Amino acid sequence: MTFLNKSRFHHPQLAPNALGLTRRDYEGAISTLCAGCGHDSISAAIIQACFELDLPPHRIAKLSGIGCSSKTPTYFLGAAHGFNSVHGRMPSVLTGANLANRDLVYLGVSGDGDSASIGLGQFAHSIRRGVNMTYIVENNGVYGLTKGQFSATSDKGSKAKKGTINTDEPIDMVAMALQLGATFVGRSFSGDKAQLVPLIKAALRHPGAAFIDCISPCVAFNNHEGSTKSFDFVRAHNEAVNRLDVILGRDHIEAEYEPGTAIEVTQHDGTVLRLRKLAEEHDPTDRVSAMNHLQERKAAGEIVTGLIFVDPEPEELHDHLGTIAGPLNALGDADLCPGAAALEKVNAALR
Ligand SMILES: Cc1ncc(C[n+]2csc(CCOP(=O)(O)OP(=O)(O)O)c2C)c(N)n1
Ligand code: SF4
Ligand SMILES: [Mg+2]
Numbered sequence: 001m002t003f004l005n006k007s008r009f010h011h012p013q014l015a016p017n018a019l020g021l022t023r024r025d026y027e028g029a030i031s032t033l034c035a036g037c038g039h040d041s042i043s044a045a046i047i048q049a050c051f052e053l054d055l056p057p058h059r060i061a062k063l064s065g066i067g068c069s070s071k072t073p074t075y076f077l078g079a080a081h082g083f084n085s086v087h088g089r090m091p092s093v094l095t096g097a098n099l100a101n102r103d104l105v106y107l108g109v110s111g112d113g114d115s116a117s118i119g120l121g122q123f124a125h126s127i128r129r130g131v132n133m134t135y136i137v138e139n140n141g142v143y144g145l146t147k148g149q150f151s152a153t154s155d156k157g158s159k160a161k162k163g164t165i166n167t168d169e170p171i172d173m174v175a176m177a178l179q180l181g182a183t184f185v186g187r188s189f190s191g192d193k194a195q196l197v198p199l200i201k202a203a204l205r206h207p208g209a210a211f212i213d214c215i216s217p218c219v220a221f222n223n224h225e226g227s228t229k230s231f232d233f234v235r236a237h238n239e240a241v242n243r244l245d246v247i248l249g250r251d252h253i254e255a256e257y258e259p260g261t262a263i264e265v266t267q268h269d270g271t272v273l274r275l276r277k278l279a280e281e282h283d284p285t286d287r288v289s290a291m292n293h294l295q296e297r298k299a300a301g302e303i304v305t306g307l308i309f310v311d312p313e314p315e316e317l318h319d320h321l322g323t324i325a326g327p328l329n330a331l332g333d334a335d336l337c338p339g340a341a342a343l344e345k346v347n348a349a350l351r
Helices: 038-052 068-075 090-100 112-117 120-128 173-180 193-205 231-237 287-299 317-321 340-350
Strands: 060-064 081-084 105-111 133-139 184-189 209-215 238-240 242-247 262-266 272-277 303-310
Touching (some): 038 133, 038 193, 038 209, 060 068, 060 090, 068 081, 068 105, 068 133, 081 090, 090 120, 090 133, 090 317, 112 133, 112 173, 120 173, 133 193, 173 184, 173 209, 173 287, 173 303, 184 193, 193 242, 231 238, 242 303, 272 303, 287 303
Parallel strands (some): 060 105, 105 133, 133 209, 184 209, 238 303
Antiparallel strands (some): 184 303, 242 272, 262 272
C-alpha cells in the first residue's frame, strides 16, 4: 500500500499559530516508510519549523528526487506546491521554478544517493549559483529505497549489513557546500529535534542557498554495528559546535549570555540567529575557519553538527542576474512586449 488516508479531525484545543493554523495544517499523508526511519523525524521537524515560522503552507514549494527521503514531501505540508523529479534532478527543477516565481519559499528534500551519487553535479551547480532555497539531504549512507547499497557518503571502512566493507572515500556534503559558496551550511541529526528544528527555521529564513546535511539512520539497512550512520554511532560521535535560537522580529529576547559566549547574526528580514558557542575556536561567520574546524574535528573522528557557517549578507541568484523584484510568471503582455519603439531603441544601442 502506498497511500493511507488521514482523518481531518483534530483536538479542538490544538494551539494555533499567528495565521490561526494548527500543527495539523502543516502535515501531509500518513508515512509509509519503515517504523523508526530517521526520515520521519526530519518530516516532523519540517512541520514544526514551518508551523512556528507561521509560513502559509500554500506559499511553499517542496521539491525532491527519488528515494525514501525524496518520498517524504508527501508526508508533510499537504497544502504546499510539490514536485517529485527524476532521480538526482531536483536542483535544476527547483532552480527553474525559483527563477519563474521568486515569491515562494523553496524547500528541496533529497537523499545522499539522490544528491551525492547520481545528482552530484546538480547539487553542486545549484549551490554555487546561490539559488535561494533550503536544501536538506536526509543522509543515511545507503540507497534505502533500493535495499541498502553503499552511497557516495558511506564512510571508508564502514560495514554493510551483510558484512561488505566500503573501500571508497566518502563525499562530505558539508565540506562541499562550504567550498561551493553556500551562504548557510548546517549539519544535524534526525534524533536531535532540539537542534534540528531551529536549524531548519533559520535556513528557511535565510535569503540565499541554505544547505543542511541531516544524518538520518536507515533502520532497515544501515543501523547495525560497523555502520557510521547508525543511531548509536552518531550519538557517540556527535560534536555540536553551537546551539541555535531563532528570534523573530516579534519575539522578545529572553536569555542573556556572558559576553563572548554567544554570536548574533541579524538576517535581512530582521530575524536574529543567536548562536551559543560550544566550540570556542569556531567562528560560524568565517568560511575558512568553518572549513578548518570541520576538517580538524573530522580527523579526530567527530561528526560536527550545528550551524557551521552563515553569511550575514548573502547574495542569491536573482541578485546575480539582476532580475526584477516581482515574480517573472506574473508579468503581463505589456511588460513582456513593450512595443516596437522600445525594440528599436535596444537595436540602436547594439549597432
Ligand atoms: C535514473 C535512475 N537511476 C536509478 C534509480 C534507482 N534508485 C531509486 S532510489 C535510488 C537511491 C536512493 O538513495 P537515496 O537518495 O540515498 O535515498 P534513500 O532511499 O536512502 O532515502 C536509486 C539508485 C532510479 N530510480 N532512477
Ligand atoms: S528502507 Fe531505510 S530509508 Fe527507506 S524507509 Fe526504510 S528505514 Fe527509511
Ligand atoms: Mg540514502
